[in-house]
Amino acid sequence: MLDVSRKQVMAYRIAEHGLHRGAGDPLALAVFDLGLQDSMRDTALLGLAARSAGPVVPTTLAEDPRLTLVWSHRGAPHFHRRADLPELVASLVPLDEADALARILWQQKELAQTGLSAVDVLFTTARALxxxxxxxxxxxxxxxxxxxxLPDSFSYACRGCQATHVYEQLMRVAALHGGVRLEADQSPATLAPLEDRGRVSTRADPAAASRVLERYLRLNGPAAQGDAAGFAGTAKSVLKQTWPADLAEVRVDGRRAFLPADRLAALENPPTPSLVRLLPPWDPFTQARDKSVLVPDKAYAKEVWKILGSPGALLVDGELLGTWRAKATGKRLALTISPFTPLQRAHRTAAEDEAALVATARGYDTHTVVWA
Incomplete structure (x- = not known):
């Protein structure tokens, strides 16, 4: 069994995520194999800017006809290649009751009130949508x-809205099955029918679900089964039916983890990550479930993954070494970068160059950088 260090894992993931900025079509980036999450303002756009060798502007994602925005993994909004949607939809069909219950984030108490199975609850909502x-x-x-x-049991009294409406997560995970997408760059959220949407299909596809896990391990490996299940938003028990074949077992600083066997050579000798990037909140790199691998220091980890108001992350030479935030003031974007430790002058200069790319992607002609 291969033993690798955490440093090797970080270098491998940085390369797999395209953070070395190779030339070529951005849609060829491996992050689009799983989708580029867009949960906060411009997060997907800034995630692309951190990986793209060419210019990224506010319309780069929204106006690309090859992409569409949908609620997919864990009910979170992701930009996906349109060509990938059929397989994506198939991969999200629950394989059993445990899978469906985990995806809609319900407990047995809520389910019992409906008198239906979790699978029926999901697809009843999809047909209504x-x-x-x-x-x-x-x-x-x-x-x-x-x-x-829908039946009353599908809804709850929402304090924030002061109204009774369908459960939020249930609506999100049912939407794609119902042929519903999101309009990009719209606030509040706006829905629309998918073009050429087919009939609602309840047929589970274990092979498609397995490919999601394989792509997660390829991008964020080596990782444990629980990490992959957490990304997919399913119960760990379901992985018995969908765990990919052709995986290699390795140890990361003594911890058991898995990686597609054809990536072992890349893991053993990853390119040196001599780079600086400003990763947005919810970036695919920081979405890896094993946070202790990304940031071993618990105090620093609390700064990167705040419960409310998550900041972006400062990536320096293979380590997450700080956070950053941006605030619009009129026609100017003000960025505050907060490193955990003092940085070399070259790293600070590189971070300021990255700040300029953030401003361009957000559509601001001028910006300022403050070091906290």
Missing amino acids: RKVVTKTMSKGAASTAVTKL
């Missing part, structure tokens, strides 16, 4: 209309 979303409409309007079509 399909009936409602026949044109572009706000998420709020869609939620209101869907709630009226």
